[in-house]
Amino acid sequence: MQFDIRRFASLVSWVISPVVVAPAVYLFVVLIGYREEPRHYEWLTVLFLAATIAPMFLIYGLKKIxxxxxxxxxxxxxxxxxxxxxxxxxxxxxxxMKQLDSPRFLSGILFFNAVNTVVILLVTLQWKISIHLFSLTSSIALLVLFFGPQFLGLLVFMPLLMWSRIHLRAHNFMQTLVGGIIGFLMMYLEFKWWLTL
Structure with a gap:
């Protein structure tokens, strides 16, 4: 059986996509970091609804029409x-999340998702940045901030995803590289500030 490199690139692009990576990180942070908190399932539900499920239905609806x-x-x-x-x-x-008295870290995820989406939106007016790479590295930044620098090792997936997006002709090299670098730096620096308030 012949290896289909385009199909592999497409698989990588879907597995390491915003709709997979972000919810996996939210699940990990909440169930490991806040599992003793009585409202942790409520917080997780809001995270999933606002940052994953509603956006998926939105894009599905926009595609449909x-x-x-x-x-x-x-x-x-x-x-x-x-x-x-x-x-x-x-x-x-x-x-x-604020109404549910969530930890500042969890409410910050949604707040900075909004802030960073505005940044992506403004960049999009002139240029096409890779949201796949932005989402991957910003999610890794959250893990590093919450659990420690050992999660920096997950950045090894960045070149693989860059190759995938470039091979599929969804982006060029600079669009993927800038998306990845800005995604990590923005989320890391934002939370460093947010958690000291």
Whole structure:
């Protein structure tokens, strides 16, 4: 059986995608870091709804009515509306987390998801940054901040995902590299500030 390199690149792109990586990190942080807290399932539910489930339904709906051409929203011009709605969804989630007296770390995830989506939205007006890479490295930054520097090793997946997105012609090298670097640095520096307030 012949190895299909494009299919492998597509598999990598889906496995290390925002809809897989981010919820996996949320699950890990909440169930390991806050499992003794009586409301941890409520916090996890809000995280999943605001940052994963609602966005998935949004993109599915936009694809269904023809507002986006594919689930990865490959065309830069089609990204403004879904990104704008995602900002609102994350801010609603942030407010819900505050009402549920969540730890500052968890509410910060949704707050900075909103902030960082605004940054991506503004960049998208002129350039196409890789949201896949941004999501991967910002998620790794959360693990490093919460559990420690041993999770820096997960950055080995960054070159693999870069290759995948480039091979699929979804992005060029600079779009993936900048997405990865900015994703990690922004989330890391934002939380360093957020957790000292």
């Amino acid at each position: 023809g507002k986006v051409s594919d689930y990865n929203i490959s065309f830069r011009e089609q990204r403004f509306l879904p990104l704008f709605v995602l900002v609102g969804l994350n801010l609603i989630g942030y407010e819900l």
